Amino acid sequence: MRIVLPIVALLGIALAIRSVLPYDVGLESGRPVLKSKAPPPAKPVLPPPERPSRFAESVHGMGLVEAQRENIPIGTPVPGVVMEVHVDGRPGYDPPHKWVGDRVKKGEPLFRIDGRELEAELTSREAALASAEAQLHRLENMPRLEDLPPAQAALEEAEARLLDAEAAFTRSAQLYQRSMLAASEYDRDRYTRAAAKAAVDRAKADLEKLQAGAWKEDVAVQRAAVLQARSLVDNARILLDRLIVRAPVDGVVLQVNVRPGQIATQAWNQPMVVIGEVDRLHVRVDIDENDLPRFREGVPASATLKGRTEPEFPLTFVRIEPYVIPKRSLTGDNAERVDTRVLQVLYALPDVPPTKVYVGQQMDVFLDLGEAPDRP
Numbered sequence: 339m340r341i342v343l344p345i346v347a348l349l350g351i352a353l354a355i356r357s358v359l360p361y362d363v364g365l366e367s368g369r370p371v372l373k374s375k376a377p378p379p380a381k382p383v384l385p386p387p388e389r390p391s392r393f394a395e396s397v398h399g400m401g402l403v404e405a406q407r408e409n410i411p412i413g414t415p416v417p418g419v420v421m422e423v424h425v426d427g428r429p430g431y432d433p434p435h436k437w438v439g440d441r442v443k444k445g446e447p448l449f450r451i452d453g454r455e456l457e458a459e460l461t462s463r464e465a466a467l468a469s470a471e472a473q474l475h476r477l478e479n480m481p482r483l484e485d486l487p488p489a490q491a492a493l494e495e496a497e498a499r500l501l502d503a504e505a506a507f508t509r510s511a512q513l514y515q516r517s518m519l520a521a522s523e524y525d526r527d528r529y530t531r532a533a534a535k536a537a538v539d540r541a542k543a544d545l546e547k548l549q550a551g552a553w554k555e556d557v558a559v560q561r562a563a564v565l566q567a568r569s570l571v572d573n574a575r576i577l578l579d580r581l582i583v584r585a586p587v588d589g590v591v592l593q594v595n596v597r598p599g600q601i602a603t604q605a606w607n608q609p610m611v612v613i614g615e616v617d618r619l620h621v622r623v624d625i626d627e628n629d630l631p632r633f634r635e636g637v638p639a640s641a642t643l644k645g646r647t648e649p650e651f652p653l654t655f656v657r658i659e660p661y662v663i664p665k666r667s668l669t670g671d672n673a674e675r676v677d678t679r680v681l682q683v684l685y686a687l688p689d690v691p692p693t694k695v696y697v698g699q700q701m702d703v704f705l706d707l708g709e710a711p712d713r714p
Contacts, residue, residue, distance in 0.1 A: 397629045399680075401621040401641055401703040403687070403695050405614025407587060412611040414602040415580045418451035423598055425449070425591045425611060438594055442585045448611050449596050451581040460574040467567040474560040477552035489548050493541040496534070503527070503534035589613040592697055614697055619687045620656060623703045624680035627662055632707055639685050641701040649692035653685035653703070 424447045426437065442448070510527040513519035596602065596610040621641055625633055639653040659682045685703070687695065695701070 395707040396704040397625060397633060397707060399623040399625050399629075399683075399703045399705065401623040401685070401701040403697055403699045403701060404620050404622055405589065405592070405616050405697055406618045406620055406686075407589065407615045408620075409592065409612055409614045409697060410586060410589070411609030412448065412583060412586070412613060413609060414451060414583060414604060416451060416577070417601070417603045418453075418581065420449055420596055420598055420600045420602050421452045422450045423448075423594070423596055425594050426597075438591050441590050442588070442613065444585055444588050446585045448583045448585060448591075449602075450583070451602060453578050453581040456574060456578050456581070460571065460578060463567065463570045463574050467564070467571050470560065470564045470567040474557070474564050477557050477560055480552045481548045485548055486545075489541070489545040493538070493545050496538040496541040500531070500534040500538050503531040507531040583611075585613055587613065587615070589615045592616075616697060618689060619691075619695065619697065621653060621685045621687060621701055621703060623683045623685060623705070624665060625683055625705070626665075627679045627681065630662075630681055633681070633683075633705065634707070637705050637707060639703055639705045641685070641687075641703045643693075643695070644700045644702055651687055651691060651695075651701070653687065656684040656686050658683045 425440070425442065507527040507530070510519055510524045514521070514524040590613065591611065592614050593609070593612040595608050602610065623639070635658055636655045639655070641651040641653055642648070662679045662681050665678050665680045683705075
């Protein structure tokens with residue numbers, strides 16, 4: 339018994355060492371040698387895509403389902419606090435507006451940014467515009483009927499003073515010629531008559547100026563001031579309208595990532611709302627640049643759901659985007675190359691697909707290289 343236990347312990351130690359060593363002990367030419375252990379082959383989570391049997395030669399590409407007009411990510415043109423969201427995906431949201439999956443029309447509001455500061459600025463600018471317009475109206479309607487009688491009376495008063503001064507000067511001249519009046523008194527009456535005559539000329543000029551109305555240059559300056567004030571009001575209204583983010587096109591709300599009270603910034607890491615036209619879906623297929631020499635525009639294609647062989651979706655060619663870009667749509671496969679560039683080709687899914695697919699879903703797409711595309 340004393341010998342058996344140590345032997346069993348030694349065998350256990352030897353088996354443990356052998357299990358952790360990356361080598362196996364083998365025999366070559368009757369001599370023991372160490373051989374490296376071959377790791378067991380890894381089983382893929384999903385089977386690799388299989389080419390359709392009807393395609394003699396094909397190119398495989400990973401496709402991403404998107405809306406017919408592409409998925410439109412919507413952000414905010416100005417930063418601020420979100421005051422109201424008109425589309426929301428949470429049940430029980432009060433008041434109820436549009437939901438995720440509902441259709442919105444072009445120009446329909448999606449969410450609104452706080453605009454109280456701009457509203458106060460708009461009120462101030464509207465008051466400045468009203469003041470400028472009133473000033474222009476006053477200049478264009480000069481003179482006032484009430485301003486003419488005082489000016490006419492001032493002219494008549496000046497003419498009367500002139501008559502009195504001329505009569506006094508005539509008497510003084512006669513007495514001065516008879517040496518019956520001092521020269522100083524004669525000069526005083528003469529200067530008084532001249533001053534009265536100047537007063538008449540001034541009153542007459544003031545009346546003519548008043549009757550002529552405002553100077554056209556003053557009117558032009560005030561018109562420019564009105565235009566400037568109106569442009570400031572329009573600018574404030576545009577800024578206020580931009581605070582209401584609206585749907586740019588008709589479509590379906592695909593995603594909502596904004597909530598009331600959230601601070602919306604232009605550098606947000608994800609779109610606040612995503613809109614797309616899902617009446618007919620497209621598949622954006624990435625063609626590896628290594629397969630481009632074999633690719634031909636307009637070739638027929640077929641798609642299957644990722645990791646499945648059935649059902650099969652016949653695809654209709656739409657267009658290519660002739661600009662090779664870095665690969666961005668990744669499948670998560672460990673053997674997938676990410677340091678490559680791809681050409682993106684758009685195909686349309688059938689109007690009545692064999693099964694339901696969703697925007698953003700990945701599909702395995704095969705392009706038939708054995709059939710020449712139809713040319714008009």
